[in-house]
Amino acid sequence: MNMSTFNNNDINIFDLSDELLLYIFNKLHTIELLYSLVNVNQRFDRLVFDSFYTHHLDLTVRPLCYYTSPVNTQIFDQIRTQVLPRIHQKLNKITVDPLSMECILGTIYYSELNSLSLVNFQSETLLQHLTGDTILIRLLTGQITHLVIDINDEICLH
Template sequence: MEDLSIRLSDLPDEILIFILRKLYDVEVLYSLIGVNKRLNTLAYDSIFTTHLTLYFLDKFIYPLPDPMLDRFRLQILPKIHHKVKWLNLESTSMERILLATNYPNLNGLGLYDIDVEKALYLFNSKLF
């Protein structure tokens, strides 16, 4: 019998997207960008870039680890900023994410685990 091993790169884009949709968009972007041209193209697709949740949720809201957050701020968000239509953020990283780049097509913003004073400061200050 022939060796029937299949590599990830053998799968068609449609199947890869179906598999990747089972992950959090933040994980897809963080893990695939920079791997190769084909995976970059898949990760930059609007399926994974228009509605971003930049925290983890497992009964509680957990911020992204600092190395992951830094890569998003410095590398990923500046490349996809024009595709982002909705951001879900938690309080400890929201200022860094919002100041990372301009989001010209942002239509919605979900803020989680934030106190009123911080929200008022951010949106009434000249930061934005």
């Protein structure tokens, strides 16, 4: 691009090269990237669904871990219904919190999933997921080879 192109008011994101777009995409969190750019056009889908972005999905980021507002619910629902069905076979690692675990892990089979991170779990909640015939037990016994658990029990001093 020459300097006269930069002064042109008609430039938009669709005019950028793939390399420049990928550079910009790398500055965004994967959830933001997937939520904002999926289904914009075929080119963006091709770029954002690259395995570089879709091998690990962290569903504990700010926009999702507090999905009680209508906007956050919309983000979570779009990721769950429009993104996960398109990337489930590419995911190697998923990071979930107690609120999203059943909804995310219990609805889709992730054939390449081998790493699971459980974040902000209380020990009692985790114990419930580790007893009986639960999705977590099925994943741990048949698929997961790497597990990270973040226990967040509050200690109250009286």
